[in-house]
Amino acid sequence: MSHTSHSPSSSRRSFLDRLSATSLSTWLLRVSGGGFLASVVYPVLRYLVPPEGGESAASSVTLPFPPAELEPNSAKIFKFGSRAGILVRTPAGELRAFSAACTHLGCIVQYRPDLGEIWCACHNGHFDLNGTNVAGPPPRPLDAFAVNVRGDQIVVTKGD
Amino acid sequence: MSRARAALTALGSWLDDRIGLAPLRAMARKKEVPVHGHTIWYYLGGMTLFLFMVQIATGVLLLFYYRPSAEGAYESIQFLMAEVQFGWLVRSLHSWAANLMIVTLFVHMFSVMLVRAYAPPRDLTWMTGVILLVLAMSFGFTGYLLPWNELAYFATRVGTQIIAVVPLVGDFLLRILRGGDDVTGATLTRFYAIHVALLPAVTVTLVALHVFLVQRHGMSVPDEVERAPGPKRSMPFFPNFFLRDLVGWLIALAILAGLAAYMPAELGPKADPFAPAPAGIKPEWYFMFMFQTLKYLPAHILTFEGEAVGIMAFALGGLFLFLVPVLDRPKPGAKPSRFFFWAGIAIIVFIVVMTYLGYTADPTA
Numbered sequence: 001m002s003h004t005s006h007s008p009s010s011s012r013r014s015f016l017d018r019l020s021a022t023s024l025s026t027w028l029l030r031v032s033g034g035g036f037l038a039s040v041v042y043p044v045l046r047y048l049v050p051p052e053g054g055e056s057a058a059s060s061v062t063l064p065f066p067p068a069e070l071e072p073n074s075a076k077i078f079k080f081g082s083r084a085g086i087l088v089r090t091p092a093g094e095l096r097a098f099s100a101a102c103t104h105l106g107c108i109v110q111y112r113p114d115l116g117e118i119w120c121a122c123h124n125g126h127f128d129l130n131g132t133n134v135a136g137p138p139p140r141p142l143d144a145f146a147v148n149v150r151g152d153q154i155v156v157t158k159g160d
Numbered sequence: 161m162s163r164a165r166a167a168l169t170a171l172g173s174w175l176d177d178r179i180g181l182a183p184l185r186a187m188a189r190k191k192e193v194p195v196h197g198h199t200i201w202y203y204l205g206g207m208t209l210f211l212f213m214v215q216i217a218t219g220v221l222l223l224f225y226y227r228p229s230a231e232g233a234y235e236s237i238q239f240l241m242a243e244v245q246f247g248w249l250v251r252s253l254h255s256w257a258a259n260l261m262i263v264t265l266f267v268h269m270f271s272v273m274l275v276r277a278y279a280p281p282r283d284l285t286w287m288t289g290v291i292l293l294v295l296a297m298s299f300g301f302t303g304y305l306l307p308w309n310e311l312a313y314f315a316t317r318v319g320t321q322i323i324a325v326v327p328l329v330g331d332f333l334l335r336i337l338r339g340g341d342d343v344t345g346a347t348l349t350r351f352y353a354i355h356v357a358l359l360p361a362v363t364v365t366l367v368a369l370h371v372f373l374v375q376r377h378g379m380s381v382p383d384e385v386e387r388a389p390g391p392k393r394s395m396p397f398f399p400n401f402f403l404r405d406l407v408g409w410l411i412a413l414a415i416l417a418g419l420a421a422y423m424p425a426e427l428g429p430k431a432d433p434f435a436p437a438p439a440g441i442k443p444e445w446y447f448m449f450m451f452q453t454l455k456y457l458p459a460h461i462l463t464f465e466g467e468a469v470g471i472m473a474f475a476l477g478g479l480f481l482f483l484v485p486v487l488d489r490p491k492p493g494a495k496p497s498r499f500f501f502w503a504g505i506a507i508i509v510f511i512v513v514m515t516y517l518g519y520t521a522d523p524t525a
Contacts (some may be wrong), residue, residue, distance in 0.1 A: 049332075050339045050346060077434050082342060083435050100436075104467065105321040107314055111435030121439040122318055123455050137466055139459045 014049050060157040065085065067095065067149050075111030075118070078156070084108050085145060085156060091116060095149065097156045098131045100143035109142070118142065186225075191378075191397035196385040198275060202406040204268035205374070210409040211261035212367065214416065215299075218254040219356065226306070228352040230345030232307040234430040241427060252420035258300055260355075260416055262446045265296055273484065273504040276496060277380035283485030285373040288366050290482045295363045300444050302355040308348060313431030315443045316351075317343045325468040342433065410455065442518070448472055449514035452521070477507070 023061045063078050070076055075088040077100055082099040088111055098118070100108050107122035117134070118127040125136035146157040184311075195201065225238040225244060240247035271291060272278055278286035285418060305316045320337050324330040341344030381392075395401055445450050450470075457466035480487070490496040 012238060048336055077436060079434055083402060102437075105318040107437035107441070108433075108435065121437045122314060122441050133459065137454065137457060137459050139465045 053066045061085075063154040063156060065154070067154055068152075070095070073113045073116065077108065077110075080100055080145070080156065080158070086111065086118065086142075087147070087154065087156070088118065088129060095147045095154065096129060096131075097145040097147045098127075099145070100140055100142075101143060103133065103140045104136070104138040170359075176481060185330065187375075188398045189396075189452055191375075192394040193379055193397050193401040194381045194385070195395050196381065197325040198271075198382050198385065200209040201268070201271035201275070202379055203405060204264050204271060206405045207408050207412045208261055208264040208268055209367065209371070210412055211257045211264060211416070212363075214257040214413075215254065215261065216360065218250050218257065219360075222254055223356065226347050228306070230308060230348055230431075233306060233348060234427075237307045237427055237490045244476075248424050249420060252424040253416060255425035256419045256423075257416055258303065259445070260412065260419075262296055262300065264412070265293055266446075269293060269481075270504055270508055272380075273481075274501055275380070275382040276488070276500070277382070278485040279380075279488070279496075280485065282373070282377050282380055285377065286485050287482055288370045288373065290478075292366055292370060294478070295359055295366065297446060299355065299359050299363070300446065302359070304444055305343075305351050306355065307427060308431050309428045310431050310435070310438060311441060312399060313343060313433070314437045314441045316347065317437075319443060319447070320347070322467070322471055325465065325471050344433070445515060445519075448518035449511045452518035453512045481507075 061078070061080050065076065070089045072086065072089050072093050073091045075086050078085050078087055078097075080099070083123070085097055086100040086109060087095060087097045088122050089095055098109075102120040102122065102125055104120065104123055104125050107120050109118050109120045109125075109127070111117075112119040115126070116129065118131070119125070120127075120136070120138065123137050125138040126134050127138065127142055128134050130141070131144050133139070148155045148157065172181070176352045193199070222240070225236055225240045225247065227233055237251070238252060272286065272289070301316075301319060304312045306312075320334060320343060324334045326333055335341060337347075337350070338344070362499055385392075442448065453474075454467050454470050457470045459466050461469045484500060488497065488500045
């Protein structure tokens with residue numbers, strides 16, 4: 001095993017070496033170690049990783065309430081697939097939608113009519129009505145959704 | 161009477177023949193416990209062990225009624241608290257003993273740290289102890305979610321999200337911990353498995369090693385007591401110290417029973433993943449100092465996210481605690497450095513102040 005030269009004769013020697021008893025047992029140990037990794041450790045690790053799925057593929061959702069239900073200067077949480085979104089009607093009457101998961105540590109945010117801001121109670125994070133983080137620990141703005149009102153329906157769309 | 165005694169003696173020698181009790185008996189007879197001004201701290205480890213045994217007993221009882229699913233967990237605890245005879249008592253004991261165990265663990269650890277009882281050959285004992293502290297906190301973290309109430313749900317969302325700050329593999333680790341992208345019923349079954357199977361197995365093994373090492377090296381005597389002139393006092397372990405230890409256990413039991421009876425564990429509203437986080441969301445008190453520190457950090461420190469820096473700092477703090485016996489190696493003959501004493505005091509002050517602020521500072525300010 002100590003051969004470092006790569007001439008053909010020495011590589012044949014090292015091959016013969018490998019057949020000697022000690023090398024054989026080392027080889028067996030390695031193979032069974034590898035076998036253990038492949039047959040026990042790998043399946044266990046794979047088992048612990050949850051399967052993909054549950055993530056909603058839908059890129060838009062029709063909300064279960066009409067636009068009239070939301071007063072100015074208030075907000076409602078809605079389901080966007082398996083995630084939560086927040087629909088805000090600004091004091092000026094405009095509808096805006098964002099992901100409701102705080103960009104800090106993922107708590108569900110709420111609307112504070114007294115401040116006219118979106119607020120996360122977990123670590124006192126504040127976002128303005130554009131979803132921009134304005135105070136507290138959140139490191140970036142809330143993800144914004146597009147809002148379209150079609151008659152009596154509100155449709156919220158992911159991405160621009 | 162005498163016949164009963166004869167039967168007992170016969171049973172004793174029958175066991176002795178098979179197990180070999182003589183060395184154990186000899187050890188119990190020989191074992192001495194030093195007596196000095198700091199002897200009181202020797203009882204904290206025993207109290208922690210007692211509370212852990214209470215946890216195993218009450219935990220097994222809770223398993224008879226608990227159902228680990230997002231649909232059934234909250235309802236099964238409601239049923240336990242309202243319908244099952246003494247159900248409220250068993251759950252309250254489990255909840256309070258967990259809290260008391262963390263208290264005694266912290267006191268035990270800091271008393272050991274401040275008198276340098278971690279010095280070799282007790283360094284391994286210290287290290288197993290620090291791991292046991294982490295395990296105890298993991299018990300608390302996983303157990304907190306199991307009732308599936310609102311407070312625990314959001315505390316777990318926040319607590320698990322923290323792992324995502326690990327560079328590169330953070331999001332992957334988060335998925336493994338939660339059993340998906342969010343905290344759901346899949347998280348609950350994971351935490352349940354960890355709480356009732358994995359952690360108990362590891363903890364019982366490590367407790368056995370920890371207690372064995374304590375027996376192996378005997379009680380540590382603080383340096384100043386060791387250097388003091390005059391004869392050293394001690395008491396036999398059996399029965400003198402053993403009976404005093406039992407008094408410690410009884411005190412712990414009395415406090416526990418009082419707390420469980422007069423301040424039973426609460427349940428609160430059921431978790432709703434589509435409701436805003438309530439304003440009073442808080443973790444268990446022993447995570448409060450970390451939770452509160454995160455609140456004070458700005459969004460960005462240099463180029464890093466504030467909480468990433470904070471969490472790395474806490475991880476390094478834990479590593480520092482673990483390595484104290486390795487770092488504190490005075491030169492032979494030299495007086496040991498006071499740095500680790502003051503580091504211990506600083507950690508205690510930090511934890512106390514931040515915990516206090518966590519409960520008093522206005523969450524909306």
